[in-house]
Amino acid sequence: MSDAASTSADLPLHDGASRIGGPALPVGQLDVTDDFSGLDDPEEQRSFTEGPDTSRSGAAESLLVVQGMYCAACADTVEAVLNGQPGVLRAEVNAASRRLRLHWDPAQIRLSELAQAVGRSGYRVLPLSQALSLGQRLAETRKALWRLFVAGFCMMQVMMYAWPAYVSEPGEIPPDIAQLLNWGSWIVSVPVLLFASGPFLGGAWRDLKQGRVGMDTPVSVGILVTFFVSTAATLEPTGPWGSEVWFDSLTMFVFFLLGGRYLELKARDRTAGALDALVSRLPETCERELADGRWEQVAVRRLRQNDVVRIPVGQAFPGDGVLLDPFASVDEALLTGEARPVRRVEGDALVAGSFNLAGPVRVRLTAVGADTRFAQIVALMERAATEKPRLAVLADRIAAPFLMLVLLAAAFSAWYWWDTDAHRAMATAVAVLIVTCPCALSLATPAAMLASAGALARKGVLVRRLQAFEALDGVDVVVFDKTGTLTDDQARLTAVFARPGVAREQALAWARPLAAASRHPVSRAIAGAAVEHAQVAGTVTELAGQGLLWQRSDGSELRLGSARFCGLDEQVLAAHGVPAPEAPHAHLTDAQGWLATFVLDESLRPDAAATVARLQASGVQTWLISGDHEAAAWRIARAVGITHVVAGASPEQKLAELLALQAQGHKVAMVGDGLNDGPVLARANASMALGHALPLAQAQSDLVLQGGRLADVADALVQSRATMRIVRQNLVWAGVYNAVCVPLALLGWMPPWLAGLGMAASSLFVIANALRLSRRGEAATPVAAAPMPAPVVG
Secondary structure, three states: OOOOOOOOOOOOOOOOOOOOOOOOOOOOOOOOOOOOHHHHHHHHHOOOOOOOOOOOOOOOEEEEEEOOOOOOOHHHHHHHHHHOOEEEEEEEEEOOOEEEEEEEEOOOOOHHHHHHHHHHHOOEEOOOOHHHHHHHHHHHHHHHHHHHHHHHHHHHHHHHHHHHHHHOOOOOOHHHHHHHHHHHHHHHHHHHHHOOHHHHHHHHHHHHHOOOOOHHHHHHHHHHHHHHHHHHHHHOOOOOOOHHHHOOHHHHHHHHHHHHHHHHHHHHHHOHHHHHHHHOOOOOOOEEEOOOOEEEEEEEHHHHOOOOOEEEEOEEOOEEEEEEOEEEEOOOHHHHHHOOOOEOOOOEEEEOOEEEEEEEEEEEEEEOOHHHHHHHHHHHHHHHHHEEEEHHHHHHHHHHHHHHHHHHHHHHHHHHOOOHHHHHHHHHHHHHHHOOOOOOHHHHHHHHHHHHHHHHHOOOOOOOOOOOHHHHHHHOEEEOOOHHHEOOOOOEEEEEOOOOOOOOOHHHHHHHHHHOOOOOHHHHHHHOOOOOOOOOOOOEEOOOOEEEEEEEOOEEEEEOOOOOHHOOOOHHHHHHOOOOOOOOEEEEEEOOOOEEEEEEEEOOOHHHHHHHHHHHOOOOOEEEEOOHHHHHHHHHHHHOOOEEEEEEHHHHHHHHHHHHHHOOOOEEEEEEHHHHHHHHHHHHHEEEEEEEHHHHHHOOEEEEEEOOHHHHHHHHHHHHHHHHHHHHHHHHHHHHHHHHHHHHHHHOOOOHHHHHHHHHHHHHOOOOOOOOOHHHHHOOOOOOOOOOOEOOOO
16 A cells, blocks of 8 residues: 555644535545545535536546655556546546546546545545645655665664675584574564565555556565565575575665655655645635624635635735735735735735735635636646656656566576576566666656746746747747737827817727727726726627727727728828827727727836847847837837837738748747737747736746746746756666666676665656756846836837
């Protein structure tokens, strides 16, 4: 049974008085009678499942944690168990992050039944909030340390009994004393076999019951062969196995393997630690105000919109809300990547997951649960943590047949040496079984990519797809959108030209219903400058990259957008005194034609020029493709140093330009934020959306820049190149290790204890090498922002 499946810590309750959904999810000894009914509770499911309720048909998607996994073979076993169940559409498990993405039909099967099926195979399925609980982590760590302690203590005792045989001459030790020492070694080795070796033997038995050969199988065979051959030699010193025993080698390589696995476990926790820390960021309970003014302690998942909660110092806000007290000091690093206090005053918006830094404050919740921005961020990272990058899938495919080759190589070595020396034949076979493990190969890619994803997350960059690291590594062209990307997402209205007889305020009032329906910076500036008036009812439709159409209930229609969309040309605009389009313009027309033109200005982002210069210095071309007028696009391009500009581009033209670049052999990354950027973001080799971008733009992107800093574009590119460099180093190491050590073991030049040390060191090297990416992210300094230029019109 796995470590995680045999812990005995109690999970925390999910509300102040009782467990949700019947009995609590079990954490004791796992067997088929365990009750997982808590997974079927609708309140419980809301935190980790998207899709229909359990009472309705249709596909649902759940994101869970699988405990007890150590390698890619474990992930394959869980996938095989789940994919064989009725009602399961698809199950995907990432071994490095231990995340399970499950697509299932609630009308055909319940989650508790699926959890029991996984439990029978020796693993445990839990929601993230419970799997990451402190008690669960401590119990798992304690069990691993106990196994390591038993193996280490017994190893020292066995080495003490074996030492006289190493330093004495043949025949110097009387036979009865030698036999007594062997029996002492046998007695001390039994706890190593029955307890310390539990993870390996349990994993092998689990895989064999599923008809599979896992990565624990060769190790387990080696452990059992070593113990039983040594036992036979102890029972009958004059028998075919001779009088030499390997209890010292047995205890030594079990200790090395457990030590390596423990360090590997801690290191893997660090590689996926950013996601785990993010998920466990919200408190489990908080204080809610009652109608009579008293306060009650409730589970966070029981909170509802408009509840008033009190947040103590050091606790995260459980939902999006509005501050009710005079002021608060808040850490919003979750959104900006910068861990510096931000002052908020009464009436300001607060975001779930941000920390309260100074004094208890009261907050009225405006959004809770899945409706918060925090939940959207967690969902993005969870999806990334369940993804298997292309190189990782390839490594897993190689690992499965490699295990069969290991068993065949061990059998061949035993057969080859048998006639010469049966004792040496067994030693060689055991060394081959232990030294040739593809764990390092399977962990090489996901460990590095998860470490980089965690490093970027700490800086406010969310990785939606791990495959983006491989794509960004080859990028040689970065394409920027203009409005809201290179420029601030806050534009300012500077002038209004209107039809004779139409006042400025009236033109803005007519434009407001259209502008309010869009999140484009120009639309937001117009809506913000207008005063709300009673309007005729109607339907507003936004056409990406063109404008907005308001079909009113009285049969008339208004258009707000580009000159082309509104059917205007330069002559018509000049006739009404509208200046040449050197700044962002939006036009308003009705059935009679031109009605008004709104002129705006926009300023560069402070780090735009420095980011473009950094990209160009690294050999990357920079392009600007914008739907704005040519003069406006070129003005921004010259200000930041971009020489390749495509202006007046519709969404279709943007896509055509990107495809043309790809046809020339370029690897293109797209940075955008608007509705018209969706198709280009989807087709680019890699894509990035700013944190304020529309949901469609974020959904099509590989990375989301939460802080809105363009410097993160260059940082992500540098991090991706470093990531793939580490991945290649890991893959080369795994290949060289096996190419060198397997022949040494086959030739009998590597004893079993050294094989165990080599196997542990191989996996540990891969993880430790990946951790360099995490430290790199922590130590990286952001691109220095260029001095704030004067507002650039255009």
